[in-house]
Amino acid sequence: MTTLRLDKLPDRTPVKYSISVPPDLSGALRDYAEICRRIHGQKESVEELIPFMLARFIDGDVGFKKARRELLAPADTAAPTSARPNSPDRPQAKAKGDPQ
Numbered sequence: 001m002t003t004l005r006l007d008k009l010p011d012r013t014p015v016k017y018s019i020s021v022p023p024d025l026s027g028a029l030r031d032y033a034e035i036c037r038r039i040h041g042q043k044e045s046v047e048e049l050i051p052f053m054l055a056r057f058i059d060g061d062v063g064f065k066k067a068r069r070e071l072l073a074p075a076d077t078a079a080p081t082s083a084r085p086n087s088p089d090r091p092q093a094k095a096k097g098d099p100q
Helices: 023-040 046-059 062-072
Strands: none
Touching (some): 023 046
């Protein structure tokens, strides 16, 4: 079988969400869209901007990235070696009276 450098593309079917936002956030989103239009010279609706705003927010959240890696890690490798009890990389506590 022939192999290509590019793997099969992932599913790109959009998932539709329906949300309600408070009036002040709605106004801010409309203002953001207007400012984008003025800066970039192209009109984009709030609905078109929101997915990119959410992606940028998530991509910039370092805490989320770390927690997600831990969440998606296989159960036996979820904790780093140094955090596991009795790990060869982790110094072991000595009992009182043990010789150094």
